[in-house]
């Protein structure tokens with residue numbers, strides 16, 4: 029494996045045009061822990077060096093940033109303008125949008141797909157293209173930029189992203205209720221969800237210590253205070269977790285579950301294992317062994333919940349889980365062939 | 375071998391396959407009346423299975439086809455050429471499932487936007503995207519166009535509210551593009567994201583799962599009038615700058631106000647104002663009470679002549695009546711109305727509106743404006759007489775300049791109405807040949823033979839570099855229709 033670290037999109041375009049062979053695009057490298065090292069003949073392209081904020085229009089609540097920009101740097105740049113990128117996730121901005129591991133932080137909340145206004149990208153042969161616009165609304169042209177979300181670097185390299193920003197709330201408070209039974213945690217969750225203005229972020233974490241409910245209430249100061257009081261919540265330090273520890277032994281199953289299916293998932297995860305469910309629907313479970321994963325996958329199938337193995341020490345078990353619709357599979361393959369006909373991006 | 379029409383009749387029955395020229399008249403255009411063409415036939419399926427069977431026949435016979443909802447599109451999207459069959463989905467109007475706990479509904483594509491909300495209102499829920507055409511337009515059309523509406527400033531476009539869709543692909547195969555739990559299960563490409571807004575060119579959505587929103591506890595609707603458009607735009611900027619996210623921020627200019635007040639959509643807007651700004655706030659009562667104070671302060675700081683607030687539901691309806699009826703009111707002023715749809719960064723609204731006025735003056739056409747100010751989404755309206763080819767050409771030229779202005783200011787040629795047939799010539803203002811080619815590849819992945827709504831949304835190769843041929847096209851259409 030060789031590594032290449034371009035300093036600009038133009039440099040990357042030239043390098044790709046020279047047809048170097050198969051390529052893995054890497055942001056901050058957080059995905060490597062899950063998918064393992066690439067094959068020996070694959071070049072690793074480290075995008076962290078393409079990392080400027082090209083434009084930050086505070087009045088229009090939009091910005092354009094390079095793919096390698098660390099999320100933390102963007103957050104720091106937005107803070108003085110009273111703005112935020114209101115979706116969870118870290119690493120580089122390009123990596124966050126290409127992997128979209130978390131979706132939204134709460135039901136109906138903002139996810140990377142709803143914040144991505146456009147991209148400047150490179151096809152595997154180095155051809156530069158644009159999709160979308162820099163303004164908050166545009167339906168001109170097909171949304172090739174939306175295909176970035178969840179593509180995991182296997183369709184094209186997005187070198188610049190145009191993003192929608194939101195004003196930071198006037199006040200916010202994190203809360204964490206732990207040591208709850210599954211039933212109590214779900215009941216508390218249901219009460220929060222029933223609010224016309226629910227928490228801005230909320231997650232349920234279940235491990236051998238019991239269930240914990242973590243969330244963020246945002247809005248005007250009186251509203252935030254009122255919601256905390258009404259739901260018997262105390263303000264606490266932020267205990268939000270994006271992912272379960274990547275080095276957990278055994279297997280990790282990830283999926284997408286509606287709220288009413290979460291009780292069933294809790295029941296299918298052994299008490300010693302860990303389940304993390306984000307209010308936007310995504311979940312992860314760290315399970316001790318393949319048998320426990322298979323039990324969870326079976327429960328998920330019965331609940332009509334999408335779930336699959338995303339990390340395992342047995343390569344043959346990776347991606348085991350809910351069948352993906354055959355029509356969607358066919359379309360995904362056709363899109364890969366259309367945009368990367370030689371299968372350069374792996 | 376039986377004709378295509380005969381095979382379609384065998385599938386659906388003769389009454390659901392229309393071929394007589396008179397019967398086809400109702401399908402010869404959408405809301406973009408400049409572009410007219412009568413289709414080869416119209417079919418009226420009632421289920422996914424019927425749509426699939428129809429598409430299989432057409433695919434096998436290599437006949438192009440065009441999906442259609444209510445035909446309210448403003449860019450010629452559902453207008454079919456004489457070789458194409460229209461697949462009209464208006465009969466597929468069942469709400470198949472409502473899940474009030476997980477907050478979603480599954481609907482057929484012909485469900486009218488406002489009827490979905492009517493079906494879930496008793497549960498304290500609603501469907502948020504609200505195009506001004508919502509009493510007529512369908513959820514299928516909304517999905518295909520990624521439609522917006524006044525309340526999309528806070529709640530987002532259709533794309534943000536669609537979770538799943540069953541789609542009959544152009545070769546008759548079926549694909550499910552999402553999941554009731556969310557639009558993109560992990561490990562799957564965002565197929566729904568790219569389908570949404572594909573203007574009927576990627577396949578036919580026959581079952582759509584949408585997110586439902588809880589009704590807010592309280593709503594406050596305020597209206598302010600201003601002596602100049604610039605003041606109204608600055609008030610919008612001030613409101614947004616404070617970090618407020620109103621549910622809606624809408625502006626109507628003087629000519630639109632006057633048209634509304636002279637019509638059945640009369641809303642009591644002050645007819646001496648150069649602009650009115652409609653602001654809607656929703657949320658917990660004490661929260662929006664504070665926000666209303668801040669909005670009023672922004673009105674005052676920017677020289678509002680007057681402001682009022684709806685005190686009850688009837689009042690709110692009245693204030694919205696003028697905004698929702700603005701296109702209808704404008705339509706009364708002339709035989710035809712060209713509704714444009716450009717976007718500029720919100721901070722460039724004033725410059726855009728000055729430029730639009732100058733373009734109107736230069737081309738000798740009247741241009742009025744009603745727009746989603748929060749999103750910078752302009753709708754310049756140009757009333758004209760479509761029987762006058764010279765006037766039509768001037769209107770088209772002015773429209774083109776307006777969209778170029780939007781792009782020059784950093785914006786887009788369409789915020790919500792789509793490219794359709796109307797903006798094929800304008801596509802090159804935003805995109806180059808490489809961008810177009812990448813989009814064409816994506817389209818070909820869905821429709822390798824290019825038979826699903828051909829000639830829409832994406833210009834043919836090379837067109838990005840060509841000058842506009844639209845005025846000539848319009849003249850040709852008009853010539854063809856002129857009695858011999």
Ligand SMILES: Cc1cc2nc3c(=O)[nH]c(=O)nc-3n(C[C@H](O)[C@H](O)[C@H](O)COP(=O)(O)OP(=O)(O)OC[C@H]3O[C@@H](n4cnc5c(N)ncnc54)[C@H](O)[C@@H]3O)c2cc1C
Nearest residue numbers: 443444445446447451506512514515518521522574579790
């Ligand atoms: C007075 C007026 C006000 C309007 N206000 C707004 C507004 O505020 N915001 C806004 O965004 N738009 C607005 N529009 C435009 C229009 O109403 C929207 O684009 C609407 O979504 C079109 O829906 P429809 O059912 O009429 O679809 P149609 O006009 O029939 O079709 C629109 C496109 O969708 C395709 N299509 C239709 N159904 C399907 C399906 N099931 N599967 C695949 N493709 C399909 C068609 O081929 C066509 O390309 C307005 C129009 C009018 C006339």
